[in-house]
Amino acid sequence: MRFAKRPSHCEPVVITGIGMLTSVGKTAESTWQAVQQGKSGVRSIAGLHGIPDDLLIGAPVDIEVPNAGQLKVIALCQQAARAAIEDAALDWSQVDRERFACAISGHMGDTSGIAEIIGYGGKPEGEVPAWHQWLPNTACSEVALEHGLNGPRSCHSTACASGLIDILSAVRRIRDGQCDLALAGSAESINPLFAAGFRQLRVLAKHQDPIQACRPFDRDRTGFVMGEGSAMFVLERLDHAVARGAHIYAELSAGAMLGEAHHVTSMAQNSDPLRYLITETLRRAEMEPSEVGYINAHGTGTRQNDLVEARGIRAALGHAASDILVGANKSSIGHLVNAAGSVELGLTVLALRDGFAPPTLNLYNPDPDCDLDCVPLVGRTHRAQSALKISCAFGGHLVCMAVRRWTGIHSKSGYSDQLPSKAA
Numbered sequence: 001m002r003f004a005k006r007p008s009h010c011e012p013v014v015i016t017g018i019g020m021l022t023s024v025g026k027t028a029e030s031t032w033q034a035v036q037q038g039k040s041g042v043r044s045i046a047g048l049h050g051i052p053d054d055l056l057i058g059a060p061v062d063i064e065v066p067n068a069g070q071l072k073v074i075a076l077c078q079q080a081a082r083a084a085i086e087d088a089a090l091d092w093s094q095v096d097r098e099r100f101a102c103a104i105s106g107h108m109g110d111t112s113g114i115a116e117i118i119g120y121g122g123k124p125e126g127e128v129p130a131w132h133q134w135l136p137n138t139a140c141s142e143v144a145l146e147h148g149l150n151g152p153r154s155c156h157s158t159a160c161a162s163g164l165i166d167i168l169s170a171v172r173r174i175r176d177g178q179c180d181l182a183l184a185g186s187a188e189s190i191n192p193l194f195a196a197g198f199r200q201l202r203v204l205a206k207h208q209d210p211i212q213a214c215r216p217f218d219r220d221r222t223g224f225v226m227g228e229g230s231a232m233f234v235l236e237r238l239d240h241a242v243a244r245g246a247h248i249y250a251e252l253s254a255g256a257m258l259g260e261a262h263h264v265t266s267m268a269q270n271s272d273p274l275r276y277l278i279t280e281t282l283r284r285a286e287m288e289p290s291e292v293g294y295i296n297a298h299g300t301g302t303r304q305n306d307l308v309e310a311r312g313i314r315a316a317l318g319h320a321a322s323d324i325l326v327g328a329n330k331s332s333i334g335h336l337v338n339a340a341g342s343v344e345l346g347l348t349v350l351a352l353r354d355g356f357a358p359p360t361l362n363l364y365n366p367d368p369d370c371d372l373d374c375v376p377l378v379g380r381t382h383r384a385q386s387a388l389k390i391s392c393a394f395g396g397h398l399v400c401m402a403v404r405r406w407t408g409i410h411s412k413s414g415y416s417d418q419l420p421s422k423a424a
Contacts, residue, residue, distance in 0.1 A: 012253075013171045014406060016246040017088025017234030019080040019185075020346050022333045023059035023227060027083065031229075031333075031343075032350045035358045036379055040211045040332050042225050050192040056199075057210045058190050059227035059334030069127025072228075073107040076187040076339075077139040078146065080230035084183065085147060088234035094244060099151050101179040102144040103170040104232075105186035105338045106136035106157030108194065139187060151179040157338075159393035160298070161257070162186055163231070164341030164401055168255040170235050180240045187230030188339035195226060203302055214335075215362035216299035216328035217306050217374045224300040227334020231342040247412040250349045253386075253402040254285035260396030267308045267392060274312025274390075277398050281388065282316075285402035289320035292402075293384025294357055296348040297374075298392040299328025300335060305392060310370035313390075325382055326372045327351075331361035341391040345401065348389045352405040353412065357382040 018028045023041025025031030034041075045060060046053035065075045081104075113130035116122030123130065132138070137155035144153055152173055156165045163186035170182035198204050205223040207213035215221045241248055258280075260273045267274070282289065297309055314321045329344050336343050351357055356379055363376035389401045406412070 011175055012238040012251050013174050013235055014238050014241050014251050015233050015249040015349060016236050016241050017084040018231070018249060018346050018349065019083025019087060020229070020231040020343060021061060021063070021076065021080055022229035022343060023061050024333055028346060028350070032347060035329060035332050035347055036356060038332070038359050038361055038378065040361060041227070042210045042213060042334060044210050045190070048190065048192055048195065051195055056195055057205065057207070057213050057225045059225060060190060061228040067128050069123050071107070071110055071133050072189040073187050074133060074139045074142055076189060076228065076230040077104060077143055077232070080185060080187065080232040081143045081147070081183060084185070084232040084234050088246060090234070091244065096180065097148045097150050099180045100149045101151040101153065101170055101173050101182035102140055102149045103154045103166040103182055103184040104140035104143055105162035105166045106155050107139055107187065107338060108191045109134040109136055109138065143183065147183070149183060151182070158397040159395055160337055160340050161391040161393035161397035161399045162338040162341065163343070164345060164389065164391045164399045165257055165397070167233065167252070167342060167345065168257060168399065168401060171252050171255065174235060174237055180237055182235045183232060184235055185230065185232035185342040186339040188336040189228045190226045194337070198226065205301060212362050214301045214331040215364070216297070216301040216331055216360055217310065217367055217370045218363050219365045219367045221301045221303065221306060223302050224330055224335040227330070227336045229333060229336050229343050230339055231346040233342070233346070242409055246410060248406045248410050249412045250352055250406050251404045253287065253404050254281055255399065255401040256280040256284060257397070257399040260398055262396055266304060269308060271308050271312035271315055273398060274308065274392070275315040277400050278312060278316035278388065278390070281400040281402050287386060287402055289317040291386045292317065292320065292324055292388055294348070294351055294382060294387040295324055295326045296344050296387065296389045297326050297328050298340070298390050299330055299360070301330060306367065306370055309390065309392065310372055313372060321372060324373070325357040325375050327357055327375045328360045329358070341389065341399065345389045348387050348403060352384055352387055352403065355381060355383040357384070
């Protein structure tokens, strides 16, 4: 790994490639179109080891795992990473792989080895051994090896904030001069252990119609539904992207993270930590509250999270909050836990690109205590130039990122001529 002279702290870092797959689309564009149109990938789940069929509601991704016994989460990472690199149109002969970082969030490791030790059976002969994918950084390592990314690697495991934190860590490495480019993101597959834990915590939503189960910011919300998917980004210094003629989606203007240190699973009810986080992000981005046009909220649909998040947004942005559209995607694609931040950041970037705020599904009865415009039921044209993405995780991990729509040289932004049709 070679270090360059440290660039300016304000050197812009831009997104030049996006790869994504979710329960509603196998690509970034198909996912974005589905979310715009108000489609949902939520359904009853069957065939999850140890969980009775139809007990769990979720938003799974149907993919073929290429190697027998390979963890699905690793396959999701690999597929999204390939798509992001292809989208970035990299000329590998002109790329210094020693200065190409990889930041992919941690995941649940392969526990089949433990199951075998305690007598619950092992893997059939010929499958990927458990010890090959036991560590939570396996996906990061596998993706970096596949593409020969020999720059610095990082892998954070910070629950629902993981994806956004790894993207922020990649931005910092680029600005610190450790690398010129980075592949950053995360993935999630539904794990029975986590499903059982969330059920015991009573945070999973229930409804006779699975599609209507998760309802962020609604008065009748009862929790979230688990989801699967992945999003990866190619990030670059602006001068590096321009020099190679890359198309640019957006600028990652600034980000901030903090440890709330309040409680393992609950948030401070006064919203002071979240208020500080948003305010600090705006300060670092040199962005006024009035410049923010859209916020992609964490928006889990739990009683506590939505209320605390709405209060924090209102406290940080003041009167400007009344003019900002606040969206939540989890009622469409589920809660992707480790991948929530990265997938929802991708949707935020595409919302800026196309000038459209996607709907918050199932928001039939807005909670008056969450006094924000949360784009209920139907998306709308909204020519925002700047946005915030917020992630709030168990353990007090809070992170926020400010994004600016890119309209300069090699812009990939361009408002769509046709608006999406309403969902049937």
